[in-house]
Amino acid sequence: MERKATTVIVVRKDGKTCMGADGQITFGNAVIKHTAKKVRKIYNDKVLVGFAGGAADGLALMERLERKLEEYRGNLTRAAVELAKEWRMDKALRRLEAILLVADKNHIYLISGMGDVIEPEEPILAIGSGGNYALAAARALYRNKTDMDAKEIVEEALKIASEICIYTNDKFTIEEISE
Secondary structure, eight states: OOOSSOOEEEEEETTEEEEEEOOOEEETTEEEESOOOOEEEETTTTEEEEEEEOHHHHHHHHHHHHHHHHHTTTOHHHHHHHHHHHHHHOTTGGGOOEEEEEEOSSOEEEEOTTSOEEOOSSSEEEESTTHHHHHHHHHHHHHTTOSOOHHHHHHHHHHHHHHHOTTOOSOOEEEEEEO
8 A cells, every 4th residue: 555645754874863754745736735744753752653644643653652652562573573463454444555664772663553563674664645656766875875864865865756756755764773
Protein backbone atom coordinates (compact mmCIF):
# COMPACT_ATOMS: atom_id res chain seq x y z
CA MET A 1 0.00 0.00 0.00
CA GLU A 2 1.97 3.00 -1.23
CA ARG A 3 0.42 6.24 -0.05
CA LYS A 4 0.58 9.50 -1.96
CA ALA A 5 1.16 12.91 -0.53
CA THR A 6 4.51 12.72 1.22
CA THR A 7 8.10 11.62 1.38
CA VAL A 8 9.69 10.13 4.49
CA ILE A 9 13.27 8.82 4.51
CA VAL A 10 15.64 7.38 7.10
CA VAL A 11 19.42 6.94 6.87
CA ARG A 12 21.89 5.48 9.38
CA LYS A 13 25.54 6.37 8.97
CA ASP A 14 28.53 6.66 11.30
CA GLY A 15 26.54 6.03 14.50
CA LYS A 16 23.74 8.47 13.69
CA THR A 17 20.23 7.67 12.53
CA CYS A 18 18.35 10.48 10.84
CA MET A 19 14.76 10.62 9.56
CA GLY A 20 13.17 13.40 7.59
CA ALA A 21 9.92 14.21 5.84
CA ASP A 22 8.45 16.98 3.77
CA GLY A 23 5.68 19.14 5.23
CA GLN A 24 3.07 19.14 2.48
CA ILE A 25 -0.47 17.95 3.08
CA THR A 26 -2.82 17.69 0.15
CA PHE A 27 -6.54 17.18 0.04
CA GLY A 28 -7.67 16.11 -3.39
CA ASN A 29 -5.82 18.34 -5.82
CA ALA A 30 -5.13 21.18 -3.37
CA VAL A 31 -2.27 21.80 -0.95
CA ILE A 32 -3.79 22.67 2.41
CA LYS A 33 -0.69 22.76 4.61
CA HIS A 34 3.00 23.29 3.93
CA THR A 35 4.62 22.67 7.32
CA ALA A 36 3.13 19.47 8.74
CA LYS A 37 5.36 17.45 11.07
CA LYS A 38 5.29 13.83 9.87
CA VAL A 39 8.40 12.71 11.76
CA ARG A 40 8.77 12.53 15.54
CA LYS A 41 10.99 11.21 18.27
CA ILE A 42 9.19 8.86 20.65
CA TYR A 43 10.03 6.58 23.57
CA ASN A 44 12.31 8.97 25.47
CA ASP A 45 13.76 10.29 22.18
CA LYS A 46 15.27 6.87 21.37
CA VAL A 47 13.01 5.98 18.43
CA LEU A 48 12.24 7.89 15.25
CA VAL A 49 8.89 7.40 13.55
CA GLY A 50 7.39 8.89 10.41
CA PHE A 51 4.24 8.22 8.45
CA ALA A 52 2.80 8.45 4.98
CA GLY A 53 -0.94 8.43 4.42
CA GLY A 54 -3.79 9.83 6.44
CA ALA A 55 -2.54 12.21 9.13
CA ALA A 56 -4.96 11.10 11.84
CA ASP A 57 -4.27 7.46 11.02
CA GLY A 58 -0.52 7.99 11.08
CA LEU A 59 -0.66 9.81 14.41
CA ALA A 60 -2.87 7.09 15.92
CA LEU A 61 -0.39 4.44 14.81
CA MET A 62 2.52 6.42 16.26
CA GLU A 63 0.74 6.45 19.62
CA ARG A 64 0.10 2.70 19.44
CA LEU A 65 3.75 2.08 18.58
CA GLU A 66 4.88 4.10 21.57
CA ARG A 67 2.60 2.04 23.84
CA LYS A 68 4.07 -1.14 22.37
CA LEU A 69 7.59 0.20 23.01
CA GLU A 70 6.67 0.85 26.63
CA GLU A 71 5.12 -2.62 26.92
CA TYR A 72 8.24 -4.28 25.48
CA ARG A 73 10.76 -2.02 27.28
CA GLY A 74 12.08 -0.33 24.15
CA ASN A 75 12.53 -3.47 22.03
CA LEU A 76 11.73 -1.97 18.63
CA THR A 77 11.68 -5.29 16.80
CA ARG A 78 9.14 -6.81 19.17
CA ALA A 79 7.06 -3.62 19.28
CA ALA A 80 7.00 -3.41 15.47
CA VAL A 81 5.95 -7.04 15.05
CA GLU A 82 3.24 -6.79 17.70
CA LEU A 83 1.90 -3.55 16.19
CA ALA A 84 1.82 -5.09 12.71
CA LYS A 85 -0.03 -8.16 14.04
CA GLU A 86 -2.56 -6.04 15.90
CA TRP A 87 -3.00 -3.71 12.92
CA ARG A 88 -3.67 -6.62 10.58
CA MET A 89 -6.00 -8.52 12.90
CA ASP A 90 -8.08 -5.72 14.44
CA LYS A 91 -11.15 -4.84 12.37
CA ALA A 92 -11.05 -1.12 13.22
CA LEU A 93 -7.28 -0.78 12.81
CA ARG A 94 -7.36 -2.45 9.39
CA ARG A 95 -9.21 0.61 8.11
CA LEU A 96 -6.33 2.93 8.97
CA GLU A 97 -4.72 4.26 5.82
CA ALA A 98 -1.11 4.93 6.64
CA ILE A 99 2.30 3.30 6.59
CA LEU A 100 5.04 3.77 9.19
CA LEU A 101 8.79 4.11 8.98
CA VAL A 102 10.49 3.48 12.34
CA ALA A 103 14.11 3.43 13.46
CA ASP A 104 16.29 3.28 16.51
CA LYS A 105 20.07 3.09 16.79
CA ASN A 106 20.08 -0.56 15.64
CA HIS A 107 17.10 -1.15 13.36
CA ILE A 108 15.06 0.41 10.58
CA TYR A 109 11.61 -0.97 9.72
CA LEU A 110 8.70 -0.29 7.42
CA ILE A 111 5.43 -1.33 9.10
CA SER A 112 2.19 -1.70 7.16
CA GLY A 113 -1.39 -2.72 7.85
CA MET A 114 -0.87 -5.80 5.73
CA GLY A 115 1.27 -7.25 8.50
CA ASP A 116 4.58 -6.22 6.93
CA VAL A 117 7.61 -5.51 9.08
CA ILE A 118 10.41 -5.00 6.57
CA GLU A 119 14.03 -4.28 7.44
CA PRO A 120 16.14 -3.02 4.52
CA GLU A 121 19.43 -4.59 3.50
CA GLU A 122 21.12 -1.21 3.58
CA PRO A 123 20.59 1.35 6.36
CA ILE A 124 18.34 3.46 4.12
CA LEU A 125 14.57 3.27 3.63
CA ALA A 126 11.88 5.62 2.32
CA ILE A 127 8.10 5.68 1.96
CA GLY A 128 5.46 7.84 0.35
CA SER A 129 4.87 9.09 -3.16
CA GLY A 130 8.33 10.64 -3.33
CA GLY A 131 9.93 7.78 -1.42
CA ASN A 132 11.50 6.06 -4.41
CA TYR A 133 13.08 9.32 -5.61
CA ALA A 134 14.50 10.03 -2.15
CA LEU A 135 15.63 6.41 -1.76
CA ALA A 136 17.51 6.46 -5.08
CA ALA A 137 19.20 9.76 -4.24
CA ALA A 138 20.16 8.62 -0.74
CA ARG A 139 21.56 5.32 -1.98
CA ALA A 140 23.69 7.11 -4.56
CA LEU A 141 25.06 9.51 -1.96
CA TYR A 142 25.60 6.77 0.63
CA ARG A 143 27.24 4.26 -1.72
CA ASN A 144 29.58 6.75 -3.34
CA LYS A 145 31.36 7.42 -0.08
CA THR A 146 30.55 11.09 0.11
CA ASP A 147 31.65 13.06 3.14
CA MET A 148 27.99 13.75 3.88
CA ASP A 149 26.66 12.58 7.22
CA ALA A 150 23.24 10.95 7.70
CA LYS A 151 21.45 14.27 8.18
CA GLU A 152 22.97 15.81 5.08
CA ILE A 153 22.06 12.75 3.01
CA VAL A 154 18.46 12.88 4.27
CA GLU A 155 18.20 16.59 3.51
CA GLU A 156 19.64 16.27 0.00
CA ALA A 157 17.49 13.22 -0.80
CA LEU A 158 14.36 15.10 0.32
CA LYS A 159 15.39 18.10 -1.76
CA ILE A 160 15.76 15.92 -4.86
CA ALA A 161 12.41 14.21 -4.21
CA SER A 162 10.73 17.61 -3.79
CA GLU A 163 12.00 18.64 -7.22
CA ILE A 164 10.39 15.57 -8.84
CA CYS A 165 7.30 14.56 -6.84
CA ILE A 166 4.34 16.95 -6.93
CA TYR A 167 3.16 15.64 -3.53
CA THR A 168 6.46 16.56 -1.82
CA ASN A 169 7.50 20.08 -0.84
CA ASP A 170 10.76 21.60 0.40
CA LYS A 171 9.66 22.34 3.98
CA PHE A 172 11.40 19.54 5.87
CA THR A 173 11.27 18.18 9.40
CA ILE A 174 14.45 16.28 10.21
CA GLU A 175 15.12 14.41 13.46
CA GLU A 176 18.28 12.58 14.54
CA ILE A 177 19.36 10.10 17.20
CA SER A 178 22.87 8.91 18.05
CA GLU A 179 24.28 5.71 19.47
